[in-house]
Amino acid sequence: MPIPSPVPLPIRALAAACALAWVLAWALGAAGAARAQQADGPAATTYITEQYYPYSYTADGTVRGLSADLLRLVWRHMGVAEQPIQVQPWARAYEAGRTRPGTVVFGMARTPGRERLFKWACPIDTVRFALFARAADKARILVSADMKTLVVGTVRDDVAEAALLETARPVRIEPVADMELNLRKLDAGRLDLVAYEARSMPRLLRSLGRDPAGYAEVIPLSETDTCYAFHRDTADEVVARFQRALDAVRAGPEYARLRRLYLE
Template structure:
């Protein structure tokens, strides 16, 4: 081997080793960033969560708005985690998030039945569990028990619908709540169970129907960002601190005021 070549070889080996080390560190850094990425899901449930397009799905945060959506964004803006926010059907997202690391779902009603299924960040807003009748209905209720013999429209995975089913009520569950106003108007259901704000808003925006009759409010629950049990508790704690800071700064009150 010529002396010139022998002299150059150690330098080439050193450079190759350095390049390999840089690639390895870069790969490790990319893996770390990927591990800290959060995958946040929601549903079309105005005014709490809504797609800008009005459709029941969205692929990024810029296409998602609403009271809870803006609150979650306010918290996420205060932490350094990369995240993806998507809108999907509730039943799909609810099942998808559970068991997956760094996955979350909002606005999720925090109930005893769900308490041990998630880690919780909140509260965000609260929902009023309301039974609505069609504008021309003469149904009146003094108590929830009075609705026992009536057909109630709900949807799969909805906390209010599931509660009524478990209590022995007659609930017809679709894949989403968007069509339930029409079911009332067509006489396919006597009542519709939904939130007190959501019902009239969806009825008017989706179907041009006004005058829904709220016949009974039977419960109220807080809503949260629900994170999977597989998510690092340190991430959950970071998000809770960020939400608390946003609330202390008046951001959450300002968000609610924008939707009044």
């Protein structure tokens, strides 16, 4: 078998040069992509929220609410065109925010247990969670000798559910996908209590055709900020740019207008 002739040195050098050029081109392309992500990140992001009146909800096919309208003001401040907003059950939205790069989930309550799972732009608002009962049942629940007999409805994986677990109250928790189902179960006597944001509860009840006077806050749970939670692989500059815009909008008159519109 003939012995192959050695590759002449100039050819080997040319091959090495080509390989080096390819590596440099790849590195420059990756750097360019990173710079593009930093520059255009808010426009190349998937935004997900839940039905949580009056912070985010669907009306006539459009996602409205304090959190959603504030997001639109932030986009406008950054010069970013309005982006689609997806509405998903909270457990699904939360999982997407943890596992899918390029995702922002709002309004996410910022808690110690979630701190390292996301990058944060805060706050949308400061919220307070509590347990509510039918007004006619409040006295019975407050003097209940056996908390283990009480059944509490929560939104699955919501911070109110986590806050309830952290209190170590010996109640039975029944999580569901949305608050409207919890209220139907409460009205039917299948739940003793429901967990929700305290200031929002009267507005939620009115939006569903219920009289807020028929319900009462029974037990406070926790208070925290709600935020825009970015997937943890998001470039820091993307989050910082968003935070600067959020700070600017919250300092202006339009944020105060949104609060009056949705919370007062």
